[in-house]
Amino acid sequence: MxxxxxxxxxxxxxxxxxxxxxxxxxxxxxxxxxxxxxxxxxxxxxxxxxxxxxxxxxxxxxxxxxxxxxxxxxxxxxxxxxxxxxxxxxxxxxxxxxxxxxxxxxxxxxxxxxxxxxxxxxVLGLTGLTAYLALKNIGKPEKDETLVVSGAAGAVGSVAGQIGKIKGCKVVGIAGSDEKIKHIKDEFGFDEGINYKTTDNMQEALAKACPDGIDVYYDNVGGETLDAVMKNINQFARIINCGAISTYNDKEEPTGPRVEGILIKKSALMQGFLVRNHAKEFGPAINKLATWLNEDKLKYxxxxxxxxxxxxxxxxxxxxxxxxxxxxxxx
The missing domain is CATH 3.90.180.10 (Medium-chain alcohol dehydrogenases, catalytic domain)
Structure with a gap:
């Protein structure tokens, strides 16, 4: 059959x-x-x-x-x-x-x-490659910076957050339940977590979780979460537009705050990421992810x-x- x-x-x-x-x-x-x-x-x-x-x-x-x-x-x-x-x-x-x-x-x-x-x-497929190569080529996290990841309990987000920790960042994850928040902190080493479903004011929640501002944002959801992050970014911040699941099922083109002014004032970078554009880097990237996996620095x-x-x-x-x-x- x-x-x-x-x-x-x-x-x-x-x-x-x-x-x-x-x-x-x-x-x-x-x-x-x-x-x-x-x-x-x-x-x-x-x-x-x-x-x-x-x-x-x-x-x-x-x-x-x-x-x-x-x-x-x-x-x-x-x-x-x-x-x-x-x-x-x-x-x-x-x-x-x-x-x-x-x-x-x-x-x-x-x-x-x-x-x-x-x-x-x-972790050794397109999701792990997406997390690693987007951070490597756009996010470029450095020690002591703050990385925020939305969709943090998902396949890409959970790996991105762990890579941030490997790089020495403070990592804040956004997910959709208290159970997932506990999980990303206990299992994946995130420093803080925000349950977007029970958070009335995401901008204020991010300001509290990220008192030094946000240097890198790994965006998997788009929408209002992205709007709130943009209000908290630092000078020279890097925003990775990897996914926008919050709007995938919208019947009409969504509208939202204009980000041009913030990008200019903060000299920030916002860039879309497609893993297929980086196929030549797959081999070395898989080797790096496998090394971290075998060293128990990376869980999935x-x-x-x-x-x-x-x-x-x-x-x-x-x-x-x-x-x-x-x-x-x-x-």
């Missing part, structure tokens, strides 16, 4: 299960130079919401009635490709499908002696959802904050 998950509708506002279709399809046979892959782990990530819109972006939108795709860990079941052997585990951008064929382009073998397979979707967590058919629900759960660390589906 072979199953695939199709995008059935383009969501209006928040996606729902009715926007997906789970369908049985024929199991493919690999041709010359091809490999047959069996999905083992599927990554779900908020950015997939943007690909469900029929609009121009940095990556093409999903086609209706075609499989959704994201980063997967897959095992090679058959190989007609000299570069891959039966039993190899690989990761890459693949369809939400039990079995599929590929020519090997864009697939990378993973080293399970270094970490368990699912880690290559989190996953929310594992079991069952291929649960993939759409796991994706929807991201927008309810039901994950701690990386949300991964174990097929």
């Amino acid at each position: 072979n199953k695939t998950i199709l995008l059935k509708n383009r969501p209006e506002g928040k996606p729902s299960l009715s926007d997906f279709e789970i369908k049985e399809v024929e199991k493919p046979t690999p041709g010359d130079g091809e490999i047959l892959l069996e999905a083992k782990y599927i990554s779900v990530h908020p950015y997939l919401r943007g690909r469900m819109r029929d609009e121009e972006s940095y990556i093409p939108p999903f086609e209706l009635n075609e499989p959704v795709e994201s980063m997967l860990i897959a095992e090679i079941i058959e190989s007609n490709n000299k570069n891959f052997a039966k039993g190899d585990l690989v990761n890459g951008m693949l369809k939400w499908q039990h079995f599929q064929t590929a020519n090997g382009n864009g697939l990378n073998k993973i080293d399970t002696d270094l970490a368990k397979p699912s880690a290559y979707l989190s 967590e996953e929310t594992i959802v079991k069952g291929f058919d649960e993939t759409p629900q796991a994706f929807l759960d991201l927008f309810e904050g039901k994950n701690t660390g990386k949300m991964v589906v174990e097929v």
